[in-house]
Amino acid sequence: EAYLDTIFKDRIVTASLMKACLQFFPDRVEELHVRIKKRSSDSELLGKIADGLRAVDTPVSLELLKKIYAVADPGAKVKALQAMRDLREFDEAFLFPVLEKRNELLQAEALILLQRHERTKHVAFTKLFGLPSPYGLRNKALLRNLRIVEGHDLREALPYIEPLSKRKDIWNRKVRQEAGRILEKWREG
16 A cells, blocks of 8 residues: 555655565555556656556556556657557557557557567558558548658658559649658668
8 A cells, every 4th residue: 555655645656666566566456557547637647657667577567558548648648658668568459559549659659569570560551551542531641650650760661651652643642752752761861
């Protein structure tokens, strides 16, 4: 109880405190879930908890980070996803729906996590760049996805971007130009 009070009442969160809490009181994880949900409006505290969990590489940490993601505002969601980078475990069933959100920061973090395995990387890039865009209906999404991979210098996306640079129809002009610009930039650098 003292550990949880230190976290949720005193708002003191460290990696060693989180590790001790999970190691010595594994039966209190459900109470951690409940308290995280109660503090869903406190993005600063949830961000601190996410940062503390970053150093605790256990499946329970991943579950707590997913819980934070579920109840938090976008800023704390990004922190939760960033904390997942340091864990060996990852949940692709959790990450693929995040990849489909319209928030660039969340998409980018999910994409970075999905880069760990060749199969999930391929599926992620196919979801982002394999979008059909009849009459340019999905061009905004394609342009957003191009900004994400360019911003994070994810050159592994090159073969998936190439077909976008060759789209013929007039309504695909912006996508074609942006994909061509990124390809040219990456090939020069």
